Amino acid sequence: MLILTCPYCGIEADETELASGGEAHLTRHGPGTSEDDFSNYLFTRQNPLGVHFERWRHAHGCGKWFHAARDTGTLEVFATYPAQTAEPPKTVCDAIRKRRPGWTWQGTA
Incomplete structure (x- = not known):
């Protein structure tokens, strides 16, 4: 079972108390952008086996959105943090990196 700690209220909640919001750190494209950019925003998502960043809502708790960094293969949770980060x-x-030496986020060190 997946257990995440809400960074706002500090409660350890299992996945039945949370609502998944999909991939985190997506770039939203506003008016004047190309159809390809808008289409990619709506439909293109990463689905890695390994480290992944996701949005979660503490639905049966404080109700706030937060991000979680976890391994999709092992359910190992690296951290949770506020959603208001780019x-x-x-x-x-x-x-x-401490647990996965050589890992980089989107190809950056």
């Missing part, structure tokens, strides 16, 4: 915080990336 990319994973350095501390989260460092925690992942």
Whole structure:
């Protein structure tokens, strides 16, 4: 069972108390962008076996959205952090690299 700690209220919640919101850190495209950019935003998602960043809502708790960094193959949770971030915080990336040496986020060190 997947257990995540809400970064706002600090409660460890299992997946039955949470609502999945899909992939985190997507770039939203506004008016004036190409149809390809908008189509990619709507339909193109990563589906890796390994490290993945997801949005979750503490539905049966504080109700707030947050991000989780976890391994999709092992359900190992590296960290949870507030949703109001454009990319994973350095501390989260460092925690992942500690357990997965050589890992990079979107090809950056």
